Amino acid sequence: MASSSERASRELDPLLTPLQFLKGVGPRKSADLKRAGLVTVEDLLYRLPFRYEDRSRMQPIATLRPGAKAAVLGEIKSANVVVTRRRGFKIFHAVLGDASGAIRCTWMNQPFLADILKPHLAVIVFGDVKLDSSGLHFLNPEYELMSDDQSAVRTGRIVPFYEKTGTVTPNMQRRIVRQALDHIGEDVRDLLPADLRQRLDLMPRRQALEEAHFPDADAAVETLNAFRTPAQRRLIFEEFFLYQAGHAWRRHAASAEHKPFAVAVDDRIRASAAQVLPFKLTPGQREALKEIVQNMCRPSPMHRLLQGDVGAGKTIVALLAAIVAMENGLQAAFMAPTEILAVQHFKTLARLLAPTRFRVDLLTGSTPGLQKHTLLAHIERGTTNLLVGTHALVQEQIHFHRLGLVVIDEQHRFGVAQRAALQAKGLRPDVLLMTATPIPRTLALTDYSELDVSRIAGLPPGRRPIRTWVKPESRRDEIYQLMREQLDAGRQAYVIYPLVEESEKIDLRSATEMADHLQNEVFPAFRVALLHGRMKQDAKDQVMQAFVAGAVHVLVSTTVVEVGVDVPNASIMVVEHAERFGLSQLHQLRGRVGRGVWDSHCVLLYQSPWTDDARERLKAMSDTTDGFVIAERDLALRGPGDFFGTRQSGLPQLRTGDLVRDQAIMEEAHGEARRLVDADALTPDLRTFVARDWPQQFGLIEVG
Ligand code: ADP
Ligand code: MG
Numbered sequence: 001m002a003s004s005s006e007r008a009s010r011e012l013d014p015l016l017t018p019l020q021f022l023k024g025v026g027p028r029k030s031a032d033l034k035r036a037g038l039v040t041v042e043d044l045l046y047r048l049p050f051r052y053e054d055r056s057r058m059q060p061i062a063t064l065r066p067g068a069k070a071a072v073l074g075e076i077k078s079a080n081v082v083v084t085r086r087r088g089f090k091i092f093h094a095v096l097g098d099a100s101g102a103i104r105c106t107w108m109n110q111p112f113l114a115d116i117l118k119p120h121l122a123v124i125v126f127g128d129v130k131l132d133s134s135g136l137h138f139l140n141p142e143y144e145l146m147s148d149d150q151s152a153v154r155t156g157r158i159v160p161f162y163e164k165t166g167t168v169t170p171n172m173q174r175r176i177v178r179q180a181l182d183h184i185g186e187d188v189r190d191l192l193p194a195d196l197r198q199r200l201d202l203m204p205r206r207q208a209l210e211e212a213h214f215p216d217a218d219a220a221v222e223t224l225n226a227f228r229t230p231a232q233r234r235l236i237f238e239e240f241f242l243y244q245a246g247h248a249w250r251r252h253a254a255s256a257e258h259k260p261f262a263v264a265v266d267d268r269i270r271a272s273a274a275q276v277l278p279f280k281l282t283p284g285q286r287e288a289l290k291e292i293v294q295n296m297c298r299p300s301p302m303h304r305l306l307q308g309d310v311g312a313g314k315t316i317v318a319l320l321a322a323i324v325a326m327e328n329g330l331q332a333a334f335m336a337p338t339e340i341l342a343v344q345h346f347k348t349l350a351r352l353l354a355p356t357r358f359r360v361d362l363l364t365g366s367t368p369g370l371q372k373h374t375l376l377a378h379i380e381r382g383t384t385n386l387l388v389g390t391h392a393l394v395q396e397q398i399h400f401h402r403l404g405l406v407v408i409d410e411q412h413r414f415g416v417a418q419r420a421a422l423q424a425k426g427l428r429p430d431v432l433l434m435t436a437t438p439i440p441r442t443l444a445l446t447d448y449s450e451l452d453v454s455r456i457a458g459l460p461p462g463r464r465p466i467r468t469w470v471k472p473e474s475r476r477d478e479i480y481q482l483m484r485e486q487l488d489a490g491r492q493a494y495v496i497y498p499l500v501e502e503s504e505k506i507d508l509r510s511a512t513e514m515a516d517h518l519q520n521e522v523f524p525a526f527r528v529a530l531l532h533g534r535m536k537q538d539a540k541d542q543v544m545q546a547f548v549a550g551a552v553h554v555l556v557s558t559t560v561v562e563v564g565v566d567v568p569n570a571s572i573m574v575v576e577h578a579e580r581f582g583l584s585q586l587h588q589l590r591g592r593v594g595r596g597v598w599d600s601h602c603v604l605l606y607q608s609p610w611t612d613d614a615r616e617r618l619k620a621m622s623d624t625t626d627g628f629v630i631a632e633r634d635l636a637l638r639g640p641g642d643f644f645g646t647r648q649s650g651l652p653q654l655r656t657g658d659l660v661r662d663q664a665i666m667e668e669a670h671g672e673a674r675r676l677v678d679a680d681a682l683t684p685d686l687r688t689f690v691a692r693d694w695p696q697q698f699g700l701i702e703v704g
Helices: 004-012 026-035 041-045 111-115 170-184 194-200 205-213 221-225 230-255 267-276 283-296 314-327 339-353 369-381 416-424 473-488 501-522 537-549 583-590 612-623 627-638 640-644 663-678 684-697
Strands: 051-054 069-083 090-098 101-108 122-132 135-139 142-145 158-161 303-308 331-335 360-363 386-389 403-408 430-435 452-456 466-472 492-496 528-531 554-557 570-575 600-606
Touching: 041 170, 051 221, 069 101, 069 111, 090 111, 158 170, 170 205, 194 663, 205 230, 230 663, 230 684, 267 314, 283 303, 283 314, 283 430, 283 452, 303 314, 314 331, 314 339, 314 403, 314 430, 331 339, 339 360, 339 386, 339 537, 360 369, 466 473, 466 612, 473 492, 473 570, 473 600, 501 528, 501 554, 528 537, 570 583, 583 600, 583 612, 583 627, 600 612, 612 627
Parallel strands: 101 135, 303 430, 303 452, 331 386, 331 403, 360 386, 403 430, 466 600, 492 554, 492 570, 528 554, 570 600
Antiparallel strands: 051 158, 069 090, 069 122, 090 101, 122 135, 122 142
């Protein structure tokens, strides 16, 4: 609750004035603005122009050249509406003249312009100059009547353009923004500490707002449109800095938290861990494990992300961390995103832990009720040492006896909300997140900003490169030949089908038909099986087990094998409709092969027509197998929202900054914010902001 003095000071802050109190806004427009998320003066001022145009130079009509943008001030000489043969389609023509000549202007399907752009009126027209058989003309240009408000906000300077908000036209918005700037006065509160501003040469907030909306006439339009003027930079930095300050503050607070248990490592524990190791750890694995265990031995809970490319060997590292926890008398939970993966982990972990005294259990959505009942008792009593399952593990009504470590596999969407869910259960275990989707640096600075990161560099020895082929569907026969060679050599194959929700049934049918076709016509000598998400759990298990055991040679599957599945003998993957898959998803899929000691192949079959995007994605796949390169390209192609998927993405709602465009500014802001928080040097204003306003400002879920 805000104290009354705080409330009073907020009421005095002119930035918090509701827009409806600005002159000329009124209830209807303010309702419109509100629907677009603009309620206060501050909201409006932080909705920066998305584009700027230089209209300071009017061109004489005689100097116009085709293909260039131009602004012309002239008089409407004549105007008429032409009805075309296409029913109801109308074209508005006007001829605009100045002292140097005349030019035609054409607007498609806007007959109402006849009532606005009437002969003898003075008008500024702005747009692309085109050339056709009857000469130069403007096609659908923007226009401004000189007779209505001639305020300097619209002409004779660099003009800002805003995203359209309801019925509020760009011109209206320019006018309201001007009023808002006048309303806030010259003296505006600034959350950026003065010394920081000085050191980084950031302009004052008031000035930045002014110049971002109404740049000086001599500002460079290119710099403005690249969002790199000092004014824009200052506002972007401000936003990122406030965002990072919130994360830094939370991280700092968490490091002061104490776990209700202690973890220590001694020689006995080291020996116990060594006993289960089936192979020598790679240097990268050893380094990551060391960081994790050191972190577990600290009094505050671990929040760590373990990154390692597909096949880097994260599972064993997590298992060793779990052994450390269990040797300390604690329980560990191991969560996977799919049942198939949970089952696979359960088998691997149970096999590796068989020589130890630790009991491993599996709990998934399809665990039968009676069995589940007994299992819950084991978990509550602490006789279950390691519990493997799907995400339900932390969400359901499960009571752990002494939960010390939670490992979350292949889940880059496990963010703020789920961490909060754990805490809401009164648990403060160590948390280790694992992902093979390399997270581009900018995104690592968002949802993961509070996390420590360990990275497994390199792959286990003996891996062979994967050859990637991008082929049109019409070359299917060659691909079957390649598959046959692999199968004859004793290897196994995946054939992957996309499963897009809206066409789920069709896709399922084509996957089913393909499995039949491959079995009966193409590979009658081998066993082909089908796996998809709609099958019952035991049916899935059976198929998967048969594939792991080598009894099934060709696995036709939907993307349920996308993450984590580990069958080293599989050496070829054919992805049908590869053009429909995202880049990171293709990388994950390809990671299912190349896990053994054989040369592997990944064939990406596409169906034309494909989009440019699809071509880019498949090209990226054949260019590199480096997960980081792929993630960066994926981010560039899709943008941050889609990269993570919008659900639970934990991406901040940003007003001025752009995660891709402004990566360098984000990094700078991150460093500065951490330094300030770690030096315990937050100003009282900043402290209030991070503690009270931060989650709302960035649209982040806060539980607690
Ligand atoms: P990911 O990091 O993709 O989860 P996994 O943990 O599934 O990778 O490991 C991939 C494969 O590599 C598994 O078959 C695993 O047994 C094997 N592996 C892991 N570490 C090593 C190692 N140090 N030496 C040899 N093989 C290893
Ligand atoms: Mg894995």
